[in-house]
Amino acid sequence: MASRQEVIGLYRQYIKAYRRWPKQEQRRQDFRAYMLNRLRTEFRQSASQAAIMERLAYGRQELNALESVINGEMEEKYSLRDDGLIRSFMPASRTFTLLDQPAQEGLSEKNATTWTFIGAYLAGKLSKSSTQEK
Numbered sequence: 001m002a003s004r005q006e007v008i009g010l011y012r013q014y015i016k017a018y019r020r021w022p023k024q025e026q027r028r029q030d031f032r033a034y035m036l037n038r039l040r041t042e043f044r045q046s047a048s049q050a051a052i053m054e055r056l057a058y059g060r061q062e063l064n065a066l067e068s069v070i071n072g073e074m075e076e077k078y079s080l081r082d083d084g085l086i087r088s089f090m091p092a093s094r095t096f097t098l099l100d101q102p103a104q105e106g107l108s109e110k111n112a113t114t115w116t117f118i119g120a121y122l123a124g125k126l127s128k129s130s131t132q133e134k
Contacts, residue, residue, distance in 0.1 A: 007043070
């Protein structure tokens with residue numbers, strides 16, 4: 001049986017993860033705003049006891065995935081082999097030619113691997129100002 005304390009505890013953990021997610025002021029889609037809106041919506045919905053248990057389990061699973069992204073564990077856990085099939089379809093680590101100029105400059109300034117660069121780009125740590133001008 002899920003207690004109110006378990007639900008509140010999970011909500012607080014999500015709020016901590018929300019606060020750790022980097023701000024994305026230059027991006028059109030702000031994941032932080034989406035996350036906060038979704039948290040408020042999901043945790044305000046009433047549900048039966050069985051549904052609460054199911055939603056708590058799902059919420060914990062999603063929180064673990066979110067924290068692994070925040071903590072940068074994706075590259076370590078899902079490293080790509082140099083001779084793997086995925087690598088053959090991806091551009092070289094330093095040739096992301098479809099990205100905007102600030103992102104290209106950010107890539108050349110850092111010693112970035114494919115995963116760290118993509119993670120930084122998606123988290124908004126690299127500028128997207130040129131895409132907003134289009």
